Amino acid sequence: MLSVVLMAALAAGAQGDVWRDEIAWRGQQAHMSVAKDGHFTLAGPFGTRDIGAQRMRVETASPMFDGLFAMAQEELTQDSVTAIRDGAFDHGQPIPCTCFETGAKWPYVWTRDLSYSIDLGLWQFDPQRSRNGLSFKLSDVRDPSLPQGLYVMQDTGSGGSWPISTDRVVWFLGAQHLLDDKVFADNVYRALNDTLAQDRQYVFDPRLGLYRGETSFLDWREQTYPAWTASNVVFIGQSFALSTNVLHYQALQLAARLAKEHGESANAKRYEEQAASLKKAINARFWRADRGMYMSYIDGDGTPYDTYDLLGTALAITSGVAEGESARIALANYPTWPAGSPVIWPERSDQPIYHNRAIWPFVSAYALRAAREVNDPARIAHELRSIMRGAAMAGSNMENYELLTQATHVEDGKLSGPVVDSPRQLWSVAAYLDMVNEGVFGLTQRGSIEPKLPVSLVPMLFGDRDSITLHTPERSITLRIPRKLQGNLLVTDSIRQHGTETVVTMKAIDQPSLPMHTDAPLYAPAPPDAPTIEKDDRGWRVEADGKVVLYADGQRVGTIDGNTYVAEGVKPPCVSVTRVSEHGMESLHSKTVCGGDPISMGDSWPRSWTASATGRYRVWLRYENNHGSIETGVTAAVKMLAITCGNEAPQSLPIVMPHSVGEQSSSYGVISAKAGDVCRFELEQGFNMSDLSHFAHYTGGKGGIEGPLNDARIGDLIITPATGTP
Incomplete structure (x- = not known):
């Protein structure tokens, strides 16, 4: 034959x-x-x-392909439970829930794990169990003094959760497949409106047109963010992530569609305009032309970072944010190894194996979808074989694998790992099922x-x-x-x-395809120490240790060796440096340092300040939040700073104060003021995850069973001239 x-x-x-x-x-x-x-x-x-x-x-x-498909279904049955548990909720006691648990080592329901799993096709296998799990992650507000609504929960996380992590909108990626149930569909539309409105208020930056917050799923910050974020996560909450912004784009698209179905033409138009604007901003800000790739995240002032992640890239392609040649090039340029494609690149030489130096089957499944989108047969086959090989060699659909060996454990001293690797991980199970249904047989969502x-x-x-x-x-x-x-x-x-x-x-x-990038360097260079900056008669002098690349106010200045002068004007710049390897890879950035002497104001609220010149000013608070570990919790303190300057329209800034190690600076915002204007600052209560009713079951820290907690010890209000117009 x-x-x-x-x-x-x-x-x-x-x-x-x-x-x-x-x-x-x-x-x-x-x-x-x-x-x-x-x-x-x-x-x-x-x-x-x-x-x-x-x-x-x-x-x-x-028989291997057929048998592994049967194994994935068997493991889905094992993940189908009537009760879940986690040590941080209800004192570890079982919680009734006819839903999917996350894996053998994770017997709970997490927003992102479940949502990605459902989007990878689990809604077709057990729609009611899928709805139940998603409904478990919705909550109303338990504090009657706050605006009421129905919200998707951001799970416990860095610095006390949302709005440091903001990828909770992934919930809608799964929920969109299950709208044939009217009660559930009504809750989806209500939660969509309420959650998007809240994110627009607290995490959307109108200057850059992007949503702030941590990369989706890559939530072990030392693995992917600069090492200095280990003790200070404000940078993460101030930054912008590709994956999280694409998820917001998809949520806005869904909101526009559902608004039309509800006969709300004005809301539909508003959501469509917001989605279109966000798509434009993502392509303008995250595309790195010299790499032909989308960056994983950028700094709050737009500073580019030479770091990439496969999930963000794949979502950009499958969502339609990346189009045409950009989509083809972005996937082709994302490096891969014989065992599969790493979830981040370049790797970190000082971090153990987990997100670092690792293949995650669910991300490989999204990469396979992206390869189908751009008609790349070599990449389709590569990701499919990676998913198959991992399951076959491990005897289960594991959480992750080491990048070079695809082993479930590699001994490498303090860098050994994967640090955690759970059998029958739900989104890995979903990845195999989706690889068969859509990846081979073409059964689309x-x-x-x-x-x-x-x-x-x-x-x-x-x-x-x-x-x-x-x-x-x-x-x-x-x-x-x-x-x-x-x-x-x-x-x-x-x-x-x-x-x-x-x-x-x-x-x-015969489909023309770009060759896969198989010869990339594995590691990024180690970042340099932070530079120093001082003002003298010639301007702002930046001094660094050796040959580095200098960035100032979000822009790449160029290579310096020792010292240089930047921003000879009046406004003090903010600068950071990177180191470049022999392969041309840039390290992550040093800490950012800013010149000048900021104005500090203490005392009680309201606080007043007179602008010395017309322009834009950066504003933040000194604070201490000792309500929980910097790794987890739900008590990131969130306030709104209300500002009135002279007769100008009122201005409002969200101020985020995550769990801290001692006193540090909060997130910042930018205001406008005219020379001579007296600006009045009021501090108003905001919103955090502890305000949700669901977290009345949280027993792993503050802000849970004992009641909501959205507070910090607040010190000086800091004001300095803002530079660099994004």
Whole structure:
């Protein structure tokens, strides 16, 4: 039948790459056998695992592929529970919830884990359990003195949670698939309006047109952010992340669509305009032309960081934020290794393996989706094989793997890891299921069938067959391939419906694709110490230790060696430096230092200040928040600073004061004032996660069972001229 095609395909690659019943990797093997009753047995470095027949099955030439699909369904059943628990909630006692738990080592429901898992297709497997889990992450407000609403919860996290971390809007990525239930749909629309309005008030920066907050999912800050954020997370809350902004873009798009369905044309138009503006800002601010990639995050003043993450890149592509050639180039330029694609790049040489030096299957699944979006057959095959190999060699859909070996543990002294690696991790289970349903059989989230299958996978999946089939309880999808495979990507030629069976006849096309970036340096250089800055007769003199790259007020000044002068005007600049490796990679930035002598005002509120010149001024507070560990909690203090200058319109700034190590500076905002104007500052109460009713169950720290807590010890109000117009 297809022997000629098979021989040609095998000639193009090694015999061991066929992956029918065995996968060989780094001197070890995993083997899959199948019994007549549909049971599978997987043997590998982990031992042996029996896998029962499942309600969905695939018929391909690869028992390995078919058996791992059954294993993912078996693990989804194991993750389907009637109660959850976490040591920080209800004193670790079981909480009734007919929902999905996060994994063998994480028997709870986390907003981002569940939402990404549902978006990766779990809504199709158990819609009611999916709704239940999502509903568990919604909450009203327990403080009657605050504005009421229905909000998505940001889980405990860096510096006391939201608004340091702001990716809770990922909830809508999952919820959008489950709107056929009217009660749930009504709650989705209410939570969408309330959550977006709250984020617009507290984390949207109108100067840059972006939403502030931590990268989505990459929430172990020392792994991905500068080392000095280990003791001060204000930078993270002030910065902007690609992934989190793309999630806000998708939430705004959903809000516009639902507003139209509710007959609210004015709201729909407002959301559409906000989404369009945000898309434009993301492309303007995060695209780094010299790399041909989207940066993972940038500083609060727009300073670019030479660091990248796969989830943010993939979401930018699948959401439509990245379009055309930019989307193709961004994915092609994102580095990869034989085992798979790292979730961050470049890696950190001083950090253990977890997000650093790691492959995460759920992120690989989004990268596979992105590869399908840009019709890149090599990348589709690469991510698919990475997901398969990891599950086969570990005997479970693990949380993560080490980048170079795809092992679940690598001994490397204090850098050993992955530090935590849970079996049957929910979003890894979802990744495998999505890789089969959409990645191979083309069953999209919209319900359409659009296979895009690399010809390189024909030997594994088809062997000498001319068709493969996905069987579900409701339908079956059969893919048929032509006798001649002249091209590198199989796509739909025709579709026929025979009762509940959909038969897709495919054709091979030659799809030009950019070569994968497989020769990137692994590590970024270590960042330099912070520079010093002083004013003399010539201007502002910046001095650094050796040859570094200087940035001032969000802009790259260039390479200096020792010292230079910047900003010879009156306003003091804020500067940081990076170090460049022999490969041209920049390190993360040093701490930022600013010139000049800020004005400090203490005493009671309100506080007054007279502007000496017309212009923009940066404003922040000195504070101490000792209500919890800098790693976790829900008591980041959030206030609103209300400002009235002369007869000008009132201005308002959100001020965030996360958990701190001693006294430090809060987040800052920028105001405008005219020379001679007396500005009056009032401090008003804001909102934090402890104000949500759900956190009455939080027993792992303050702001929980004992009541809401949104406070800090507040010191001086600091004002300095603002430089650099974003």
